[in-house]
Amino acid sequence: xxxxxxxxxxxxxxxxxxxxxxxxxxxxxxxxxxxxxxxxxxxxxxxxxxxxxxxxxxxxxxxxxxxxxxxxxxxxxxxxxxxxxxxxxxxxxxxxxxxxxxxxxxxxxxxxxxxxxxxxxxxxxxxxxxxxxxxxxxxxxxxxxxxxxxxxxxxxxxxxxxxxxxxxxxxxxxxxxxxxxxxxxxxxxxxxxxxxxxxxxxxxxxxxxxxxxxxxxxxxxxxxxxxxxxxxxxxxxxxxxxxxxxxxxxxxxxxxxxxxxxxxxxxxxxxxxxxxxxxxxxxxxxxxxxxxxxxxxxxxxxxxxxxxxxxxxxxxxxxxxxxxxxxxxxxxxxxxxxxxxxxxxxxxxxxxxxxxxxxxxxxxxx
Numbered sequence: 001x002x003x004x005x006x007x008x009x010x011x012x013x014x015x016x017x018x019x020x021x022x023x024x025x026x027x028x029x030x031x032x033x034x035x036x037x038x039x040x041x042x043x044x045x046x047x048x049x050x051x052x053x054x055x056x057x058x059x060x061x062x063x064x065x066x067x068x069x070x071x072x073x074x075x076x077x078x079x080x081x082x083x084x085x086x087x088x089x090x091x092x093x094x095x096x097x098x099x100x101x102x103x104x105x106x107x108x109x110x111x112x113x114x115x116x117x118x119x120x121x122x123x124x125x126x127x128x129x130x131x132x133x134x135x136x137x138x139x140x141x142x143x144x145x146x147x148x149x150x151x152x153x154x155x156x157x158x159x160x161x162x163x164x165x166x167x168x169x170x171x172x173x174x175x176x177x178x179x180x181x182x183x184x185x186x187x188x189x190x191x192x193x194x195x196x197x198x199x200x201x202x203x204x205x206x207x208x209x210x211x212x213x214x215x216x217x218x219x220x221x222x223x224x225x226x227x228x229x230x231x232x233x234x235x236x237x238x239x240x241x242x243x244x245x246x247x248x249x250x251x252x253x254x255x256x257x258x259x260x261x262x263x264x265x266x267x268x269x270x271x272x273x274x275x276x277x278x279x280x281x282x283x284x285x286x287x288x289x290x291x292x293x294x295x296x297x298x299x300x301x302x303x304x305x306x307x308x309x310x311x312x313x314x315x316x317x318x319x320x321x322x323x324x325x326x327x328x329x330x331x332x333x334x335x336x337x338x339x340x341x342x343x344x345x346x347x348x349x350x351x352x353x354x355x356x357x358x359x360x361x362x363x364x365x366x
Contacts, residue, residue, distance in 0.1 A: 004207060005274075006077045006335035010342060011203045014086040016227040019196040021093040022105040023053065023231020026192060026278055030116040030185045030232065033255035033286065039177035049185040050233035056189025057225030062273035063191055064216050067198025070130030071110060072117050074205050074212055077125065080328055082203045083338050087345060088112030088321030093315060094349070101309040104277035108317040109195050110135055115318025116325040138274040139310075143284030146261045150288035153257035161253065173252035180259035187266035188278050189228060195275050258285035280310060353357045 030053070031045040042046070067075065089105070089112035096103040117125040123363075161169045198217040204210040210217075216224075263280040269276040281304055328337030 003334040004079070007201060007338055008207045008209075010084070010335070010338045011079045011083045012200055013197075014083055014090070014221060014342070015196050015200050015203070018086050018090045018093070018105075018109065018199075019193065019224055019227035020231035020234075021090055021097070022109075022192055022196070023050075023228040025093045025097050025103075025105050026188065026232075030188050030278075030282075033258050033282075034177050034181040037174065037177060037252045039174040039252055039255060040181065045181065046233060048182060049188075050163030050229045052182055052185035052192065053189035053232045054225045054229035056186040056191075057193035057197075057228065058221060059186075059190045060270055061194060061197065061215055061221070063196035063270055064201060065213075066130065066134050066273040066275055067110070067195050068201040068205065068216075069213055070127055070134055071126060072113060072202070073125050074202055076121045077117060077206045078120070079203045079206055080333070080338060081120045081325060082113060082199060082206065083341075084116035084119075084325035084328060085109070085321040086199065087324045087341060088115060088317045090317075091320050092317040096309055096313075097330060101306060103306075103309040103313045104139075104279045106192065106195055106275050106277045106279075107135070107139065107313045109199065110275065111314035111317035112321035113199065114314075115321035118318070119130045119322035119325045120329075134274055138269060138276055139280060142265055142269060142274075142276050143280040146258075146265045146281045146284035147288035147291075149264060150257045150261035150285040151292035153261055154254055154289045154292040155357045157253050158259060170252055173256050176256045177252055177259060180256050180263060183263040184259045184266070184282070185232075187263045187270065189225065191266050191270045191276055191303065192278055193224045193228045193339075196227065196268075197221055198275075200224070252305065254286075254289035257357035258282065258289040261285040261288065266361040277310075 030049040031040070031042070034040040034045050035042050039045075086109070089108040092108040092112070093104070093105055114126060115132070157173075160174075197220050200220045201214065201216045204217075204220075205212060205214060235323065259282075262278070262285045265281050265285075266276055266278055324341060328341055331340060332336035
């Protein structure tokens, strides 16, 4: 096996590891509202979400095509650049998960790859039109749209149920949450798993295994679907608490409206190939569902912390990706740099979790 083949294997493994962290980091997006209102038991909600994430990954490849072809110039990208970007994205995912902040895995991935590409080649590696039109603009519009759709939905829902008995309403909307939560999980798998597919496809194009503009092979789709599904099943309990209880004190009507708004926006964006942040969308929906009932119902301080994490995600992951690329280049252009970075990253991760465990603080409360 040549040095370039070794790098490609490392890239694919790192991409799937990122996809796994995407799953457990973004589990909250899918299940937090259903769990917080009691519409579904935690284990049932997470199990169903993991299955639907897997199924959703096979529905479309439009987002994968965007990531592979419209954000960076595939002609100047190397597997090492992609590796550095993936490490940057995974590192930011773990940092924000550690502090319970629902940041965007999607933007972390794109930011990491953009940062490492700029460090390696310069700004000529970036396709500005695609980055702005298919990433940055949707990043701003999508959560606002979800906020508005959820607000309209909650207003309409309260008008419909205004004269109904509370017990009937609560029971009915809990069933509705099961359906809207399932649709949200399907939408999450459809949009989010495709980003990893796109990155692996980009690596295969850079390595010469695929031609420019090629679609992801079936094994790439299946492995990406499996990784995000397993990550979802592992659960992201810290972020579940933030999304499900700390932004607003949610009832089943609000949960249904937030989930429905999130699913609608994500599925529409996926159709047009936008690599959307499901984190941005569902939290926008949660805020909209709370604010439509009563503006003071939203804990705006918590919401502000979340928005700050969103703003920091692209530049922070880009800086980490650029730094990782710089480290790999110290050891040349072969496989040694990525191998050493992988070993150092795993060692640091193991030491951090071991130190946390010795202090008696669980990493994730179930």
